[in-house]
Amino acid sequence: MTDSKDGFGDLAVFHDPNLHLTIRGKKYTIPQPNAKEGLRIRQLFGAQFLSDATEVEEIMKLIGxxxxxxxxxxxxxxxxxxxxxxxxxxxxxxxxxxxxxxxxGLWDEMVADGVTWEELLHVGRTALIDVGVGRIAAQVHWESGLTPTLPEAEEPEGNPLPAPPAPNREARRAAAKKAPAKKAAAKKAAPRKKPSPKA
Structure with missing residues (x-):
């Protein structure tokens, strides 16, 4: 139910943007970055610029x-x-x-809890993917360890045209009846070369 006149309630009441990840029964919450930081991370993924050093730095910022x-x-x-x-x-x-x-931030808390470096990286990468690609890709990474494959070339803008339908059997037969039979082209004899005068 909503108390808004236009039918849309306060997003903060029913939507939790933060990421909640559990390790050995303990839940760790990674807050979503503000809009400016979120866009910057999304652009890093779009530009495919995420070296190892950049990845660690971005993870550390995300976990506070x-x-x-x-x-x-x-x-x-x-x-x-x-x-x-x-x-x-x-x-x-x-x-x-x-x-x-x-x-x-969470770094101190996770270190105190004995979280391993690999586990921390897994948490951090999941949080980065959540911001840079989206929640579904983050869930796939969290469960499988797979990272999303970024497109190598930019996608064309707009919706692509659908492929034309393949002609059915009747349409192919009708087209074959209408097309004139092909005749073999007659070969022309090559002109004879005149002998060149001797110098």
């Missing part, structure tokens, strides 16, 4: 984790000798490296 940087300074070492690399003044060359980690 944030990157916490941990910048450390270390000496640059020669890969062949292991000795420190020196600059022109004889001082050791240093470089900054980020040894940060993801934290927060």
């Amino acid at each position: 984790a944030e990157w916490v940087p941990d910048i450390r300074t270390s000496e640059v070492r020669d890969p062949m000798t292991g000795a420190p690399v020196l600059d022109d003044d004889g001082k050791a060359v240093v470089a900054e490296e980020d040894h940060g980690m993801w934290a927060g």
Whole structure:
């Protein structure tokens, strides 16, 4: 029942857009991203641009984790000798490296629950497919592990014309009766070549 004059009730009352996935009896809820983020993820799938690094980053965002940087300074070492690399003044060359980690959201909860990396990736991929392709494709992935195959070429816009019906037997017979019999073409004799005058 609806209390709306136009027949459409409040969507939030009867529709839950979030994704609820269960591992070993515990339900984890992945909230749907806002419209802007949802469109961006859908476009990533449409452009078929989802490298391994991008996939992990998008999964972490969907499960509410944030990157916490941990910048450390270390000496640059020669890969062949292991000795420190020196600059022109004889001082050791240093470089900054980020040894940060993801934290927060479902990431912390799932790590505390002992969820494996593969299970977390499966949850994350299902959530990505849910946003990027749709709920049915996400359900197929959740149950089978299969990922949707994206079309390699863009689909033509609009509805394609239906294929013309194959002619039935009577139509083929009628067409054969109306068509004139084909005659074999007479061969023409090739013209004789005149001998060229001798120089």
